[in-house]
Amino acid sequence: QVQLVESGGGLVQAGGSLRLSCAASGRSFSYDAVGWFRQAPGKEREFVAAVSWSGGSTYYTDSVKGRFIISKENAKNAVYLQMNSLKPEDTAVYYCAADPFGVGSRNLYEYDYWGQGTQVTVSS
Numbered sequence: 858q859v860q861l862v863e864s865g866g867g868l869v870q871a872g873g874s875l876r877l878s879c880a881a882s883g884r885s886f887s888y889d890a891v892g893w894f895r896q897a898p899g900k901e902r903e904f905v906a907a908v909s910w911s912g913g914s915t916y917y918t919d920s921v922k923g924r925f926i927i928s929k930e931n932a933k934n935a936v937y938l939q940m941n942s943l944k945p946e947d948t949a950v951y952y953c954a955a956d957p958f959g960v961g962s963r964n965l966y967e968y969d970y971w972g973q974g975t976q977v978t979v980s981s
Contacts, residue, residue, distance in 0.1 A: 859883045859970050863953050866975030869943055875977060877938040879953030890959030891929060891936040892968055895949035895977075902952070906938060907961035916961050920946075943979045950974040 865877040879891060892907035905925065907916045912929040926939040936953060954968035962968070 859886065859889065859955055861953050861955060861970055861972035863951060863972045863975040866951060866977045868978045868980065871944055871979055871981050873943050873979070874939070874941045875943065877940065877951055877953075877975060877977075879936040879938075879972060881934045881936075881955065885931075886929075886934040886936070886955070887931040889955040889957050889970075890961045891927075892954045892956065892961065892963075892965070893927060893936075893938045893951060894954060894965055895947075895951045896974075897949040900949075902965055904963040904965065905951070907963065908936060909961040910956075910958055914961055916963065918963070940977070943977075945979045945981045948977060948979050950976050 860882045862880050890910045893905040896902040906927040908927045908929045924942045929936045952974045953972045955970040956968045
């Protein structure tokens, strides 16, 4: 079992930046692919970004390409999502999720472990 805790959310003006962290405990994170997903009010949870278990491959949804960067730091048992040039449409609860030995799927059902989420609000 692995427990995930997200942090770093908050309120920011459009054009600003936030860095989300996903900290793992319970066991090593080294062999998990990790994804970030988000859910806005009244909408389904959607894929944002993912990193393969090795950290060698990253994937992004089109709307965040060039603005968000996902990174994995196995030594710290953590994954980060650097979010730049934020837009009001990025407002959502952001979740990290782990997929043991995964490749970084866009499909949320591939992920076995989920954090509780962190709120990101971007004002216009």
